[in-house]
Amino acid sequence: MPELPDVEGFRRVLAKHAVGAPIRRVLVRDAGVLRGTTARRLADVLRGRLFRKPSRHGKWLIAPTDRSAVLLFHFGMTGSLEWERHGAPQRHDRVIFAFDRGELRYRDLRKLQGLRLARDDAEVGAILRALGPDALDVSPRTFDERIAGRARLKAILMDQSVIAGLGNLLVDEILWRARINPARPANRLSGPERAAVFREMRRVLRDSIRVGRVPPRGVWLTGRRDDASAKCPRCATRLRRGTIAGRTTVWCPRCQPTRRGRSA
Ligand SMILES: [Zn+2]
Numbered sequence: 001m002p003e004l005p006d007v008e009g010f011r012r013v014l015a016k017h018a019v020g021a022p023i024r025r026v027l028v029r030d031a032g033v034l035r036g037t038t039a040r041r042l043a044d045v046l047r048g049r050l051f052r053k054p055s056r057h058g059k060w061l062i063a064p065t066d067r068s069a070v071l072l073f074h075f076g077m078t079g080s081l082e083w084e085r086h087g088a089p090q091r092h093d094r095v096i097f098a099f100d101r102g103e104l105r106y107r108d109l110r111k112l113q114g115l116r117l118a119r120d121d122a123e124v125g126a127i128l129r130a131l132g133p134d135a136l137d138v139s140p141r142t143f144d145e146r147i148a149g150r151a152r153l154k155a156i157l158m159d160q161s162v163i164a165g166l167g168n169l170l171v172d173e174i175l176w177r178a179r180i181n182p183a184r185p186a187n188r189l190s191g192p193e194r195a196a197v198f199r200e201m202r203r204v205l206r207d208s209i210r211v212g213r214v215p216p217r218g219v220w221l222t223g224r225r226d227d228a229s230a231k232c233p234r235c236a237t238r239l240r241r242g243t244i245a246g247r248t249t250v251w252c253p254r255c256q257p258t259r260r261g262r263s264a
Contacts, residue, residue, distance in 0.1 A: 001167050001168060002059060002075035002079060003059065003165065003167035003168075003208075004136065004170065005208035005209045005212055006075070006212060006213050007058075007060070007075060008056055008212065009209075010061055010073070010075070011054050011061050013082070013083050013104075014051065014054045014061065014081060014104065017083040017099075017102060017104065018051050018083070019052065021050065022050055022099070022100075023049055023051070023098070023099065024047070024098045025043075025097075026039075026047060026098075027095070027096040028042060028094070029093060029094055029095065030095075032111045032114075033094040033095060033115055035115065037117040046065065046071070046097070046117075050065060051064070051071075052064045052065060056134070057131060057164055057165075058131050058135070058160055058165040059074060059164070059165055059167070060072055060073070061073040061075075061081070062124060062128075070117075070123070071117055071118075072116040072118060072127060072128075074113035074114065074116075076110060076111070076112030077110050078110045078112075079108035080107050080108070081107070082104075082105045082107055083102055083103070083104055084102060084105055085103075086098070086103060089105065090107060092108055092109050093105045093106070094106050094107065132146060132162045132163045132164050133163065134163075134164050135163050135164060136202075140198050143163070144191075144194050144198075147186050147189075148186065148187050149186050149187060150185055151186060152184065152186070152244055152245065153175065153181075155244065156186040157175075158245050165205075168248070169214040169225075170201075170205070172222070172249060173214060173220060173221050173222050174201045175200075175256065176251060176256060177200035177203070177204065177221075178193070178196040178197045178199075179255050179256055180196070180256060181256040181257060182244050182256070183258065184258065184259075218233060221239075225250040230250065232252035234255055235252065235255055237253060237255070239252055240252070240253050
């Protein structure tokens with residue numbers, strides 16, 4: 001599932017290959033990924049236009065053009081943005097932007113989200129209004145204030161209106177590093193525990209952005225969580241698995257006790 005580091009990777013793909021070159025053609029192969037626009041309107045507005053430097057907020061990629069129109073991408077559970085030399089499209093290439101040197105392809109299997117076309121910055125603001133601050137930009141103080149709710153910590157961190165950009169793998173990895181149980185109520189964390197979550201969030205994001213995803217390294221929870229009898233990379237205790245916030249959650253019962261000083 002694309003999370004902040006993946007979307008940052010897609011932003012770099014767009015920035016590297018598709019900025020400043022005229023869009024020759026917009027081919028919508030499946031209009032099921034268009035949200036609030038049509039294939040015809042998308043092509044009419046974007047043909048001949050240039051993308052300007054893209055930005056990202058949480059899991060959204062924001063691609064302004066040299067007119068006021070702004071294209072927004074969301075990658076749902078299975079989406080990606082690929083740069084390809086011209087050639088046969090792949091099965092799940094839903095929208096293709098053709099340039100002289102190649103093609104930018106929005107590829108998505110499940111089509112849970114997709115592309116939106118905003119008329120101007122005000123419309124972009126309206127689309128993104130419900131999002132909390134970006135996980136990479138948020139200050140420690142704002143982070144502290146925003147995660148003070150009563151819900152389970154994992155649910156709070158996954159909530160895009162609280163902090164934008166974190167998904168299932170990231171949150172499990174961050175909480176494992178911070179040694180905090182994902183089911184604990186967020187408002188019961190001590191100051192040092194909140195500081196540990198913030199610090200590990202920054203570290204995990206920084207390392208993941210470098211490679212464009214949460215890397216499945218053996219010393220990371222992410223690298224072990226899908227093993228047959230998965231063990232904690234730190235203490236070799238058998239990892240626990242359960243559902244929190246509707247998502248498969250993995251944690252170490254020894255490193256991440258349900259209460260301070262107690263094992264889960
Ligand atoms: Zn452990």
